[in-house]
Amino acid sequence: MGSIRSTHSQNAELRLRGSDQSKTVQEKRSQNSILPTNSTTSKRVWALFRVDTAGESGRSGIHPWHLLKVCFRSVCTLSMVVNILWPFVPAAIAIYFARPDLHVWIFSLNYIAMVPSANVLGFAGGELAKKLPKMIGIVVETTLGAVVELVLFMVLLYNHGRTEHSDLIPVIQAAILGSIMANLLLCLGMCFFVGGIKRHEQTFHEAISEVGTGLLLVAGFGLLIPSAFYSALRGSVNDHFTLAQLNEYALTISRATSVILLVAFLTYLFFNLHSHNSIFDEILEKDEHHDEDRHEEAARAKLTMTECFVVIAISLTCVCMSAVFLVQEIEYIVERGVSDNFLGLILVPLVEKAAEHLTAIDEAWDNQINFALFHCLAPSIQTALLNAPLTVIVGWGMDKDMSLNFEIFMVVLLVLSILVVGNFLRDGKSNYLEGALCVLVYFIIAVCTWYYPPVHMASTNQS
Numbered sequence: 001m002g003s004i005r006s007t008h009s010q011n012a013e014l015r016l017r018g019s020d021q022s023k024t025v026q027e028k029r030s031q032n033s034i035l036p037t038n039s040t041t042s043k044r045v046w047a048l049f050r051v052d053t054a055g056e057s058g059r060s061g062i063h064p065w066h067l068l069k070v071c072f073r074s075v076c077t078l079s080m081v082v083n084i085l086w087p088f089v090p091a092a093i094a095i096y097f098a099r100p101d102l103h104v105w106i107f108s109l110n111y112i113a114m115v116p117s118a119n120v121l122g123f124a125g126g127e128l129a130k131k132l133p134k135m136i137g138i139v140v141e142t143t144l145g146a147v148v149e150l151v152l153f154m155v156l157l158y159n160h161g162r163t164e165h166s167d168l169i170p171v172i173q174a175a176i177l178g179s180i181m182a183n184l185l186l187c188l189g190m191c192f193f194v195g196g197i198k199r200h201e202q203t204f205h206e207a208i209s210e211v212g213t214g215l216l217l218v219a220g221f222g223l224l225i226p227s228a229f230y231s232a233l234r235g236s237v238n239d240h241f242t243l244a245q246l247n248e249y250a251l252t253i254s255r256a257t258s259v260i261l262l263v264a265f266l267t268y269l270f271f272n273l274h275s276h277n278s279i280f281d282e283i284l285e286k287d288e289h290h291d292e293d294r295h296e297e298a299a300r301a302k303l304t305m306t307e308c309f310v311v312i313a314i315s316l317t318c319v320c321m322s323a324v325f326l327v328q329e330i331e332y333i334v335e336r337g338v339s340d341n342f343l344g345l346i347l348v349p350l351v352e353k354a355a356e357h358l359t360a361i362d363e364a365w366d367n368q369i370n371f372a373l374f375h376c377l378a379p380s381i382q383t384a385l386l387n388a389p390l391t392v393i394v395g396w397g398m399d400k401d402m403s404l405n406f407e408i409f410m411v412v413l414l415v416l417s418i419l420v421v422g423n424f425l426r427d428g429k430s431n432y433l434e435g436a437l438c439v440l441v442y443f444i445i446a447v448c449t450w451y452y453p454p455v456h457m458a459s460t461n462q463s
Contacts, residue, residue, distance in 0.1 A: 062306050070301050071311060074123050076362040082354070085116040089318055096325045103332035110326040111347070115354045117318040118148050122355025124311035127303045136273060142378045144312065145356045146387055148319050149179055152352055153391045155327045160400055167340075169395075171330060173406050174344025176388045177223075177414045180380045181445065182349040184216070184421045187357045188376040189438025191364035192424075195372070196432030202369040209425035212377030215268060217422065219384035220415045222261050226254045226404040227411050247401075254403035255396055258389030265385035334454065342449045345410060353379070369430065409452065413445055 074080045092109035095102060125144035129137030153172055160168040195202045230250045237243045303311065334340050338347075360375035388404065395402025420441065424434045 061304060062310060066301070067303065067307050067311070070303055070307075071120055071123060073301070074119070076358070076365075078362065079119055079123065079358050082116055082119045082358065085112060088113040089117060089322070092322060092325065103329045104336070107326055107329035107333050110322045110329075111351055114148070114319060114322045114326065114351045117315050117322060118145075118352065118355040119358065120311060120355075121145075121148065121315035121319060122359055124303065124308050124315060126359060128305075128308040128312070130302070131305060131308075138374050138378065139269070139273065142356075142375070142382055145353075145379055146382045147316065148323070148352045148355075149175075149383065150387050150390070151320050151323045152327065152348060153387060154394065155323050156330075157391060157395055157398065157400060157402060159327055160402075168327070168330065169400070169402055170407075171340050171344040171348070172391060172402065173404075174341050174410060175348045176383060176391070177406060177410045178345035178349040179353060179383045179387075180216075180414060181345070181417050181442065182353050183356070183376050183380040183383075184417050185438045185442035185445070187353065187360055188373075188421060189435045189442065190357070190361050191369070191372045191376060192430040192435025193432045193439065194361050194435070195364035195367065195369055196430065196435055198365070199367070201429050201431045202364070202367065203429050204369045204373055204425075206428050208370055208373050208377070209428065211271075212373065212381065213418070213422040213425055215264075215381050216377065216384065216418045218264065219261065219381065220411075220418045222257050222264075223384060223388065223404055223406065224411050224415060225257060226250050227406045227408055229253055230405050231408050250405045251401055251403045254392055254405060257404055258392040261385050261389040262393075265382070265389075268381065268385065339450065339452060339454050341407065341410070341452045341454070342446075345449045346446050407452075410449075417441070 072080065072083050074083060088109055092106070092113035095109055096106050099105070122141070122145055125141040128144075129141040131137070132140060152175065156168045156172045156175075160172075192202075230246065233241070233246055237246060330340075330343065333343065356375055356379055360372045363369070363375065364372040392402050392404060421438065424430065424438070
């Protein structure tokens, strides 16, 4: 009996050792793997705000003078240089009320004034994002950047049709496509170029690039459908199928597509923030350790939580005022020879995306290429799946014919841009050559758009 018991105990001990060894092998495999997994067993911190991270300021409340110094220094030299433009903000407001007849000056000053306002808004959003979990912080920061764009779209939509010559829907449509292309070609190209100057190549995670390009391709397809439908049937208009019916059908398809794209955006949020959030959290966590200026970032003075909200409120107010003043002068600028397509596709996206572009380029310079990718792809996805559909639906509620029936030339440029960027992202590596090519393609588009005739002279999507 004693020998039987000892045999049983030896067998049990061997089983325990075997299980321990298998666990050790599994742990080693998981440690050696470069691919993060969406672990359901790992411990997660469900608190809303992070503790003992790079986002902690060591202070509480509001300290006005310290707040001004932190905001002016910002996170990088380029962003600090942009803050020098802040005197244009009060000047732009003053000239609007003092000399309302100087339309070109009002437009120019408010165009410049939006850059420092959006820059500080992006900085405060980044400070707030550092106090939140990784993916929630990225989404909050991207959303605050998208607020500038959404404000512009809504102000343009509100002013559409208020006067005889204020046909602003083509400007909105061009701005939607221009915003996406500015992120994909100009911003991402600059990130690849700047990051590739300091090193042979940069490697990013396929989870970010594949999800981002896949969503953009679907969004581009969705944005293309109403235009393709209209163009395919435009030559078949007759007494039985009138142009008015075609316009009505295209508008209905645009509204239905907008609702579906909003569902796609909610699914994307659920994917990023809940079901697969640990994948992206782990990727971004590793990317933080690749930051070459991490020691400087840790020592940099930061805003408190209260200061973040105060700065966001002030900068958002300035952005909204500049947007309202700028939009009211667009019809006068168009009358002076600037094409509404160039205005929407090139000029408007450059100013409203300035803060996001500066942030992404600085991250690429510091070897945080996955963060830079997020700041290039996420705003593009948000524009295509949220801002554009939301503008169509708000226009529906305002009884304005805002649709996704874009100029064929521009929507084809968008799809080609997505394909070009997707091809560069496919190998998971980037260098300065790919970045330079993206930027040069954007310049070619800008030149073509300058010579593209105004909508009232030639259009593929207007009756």
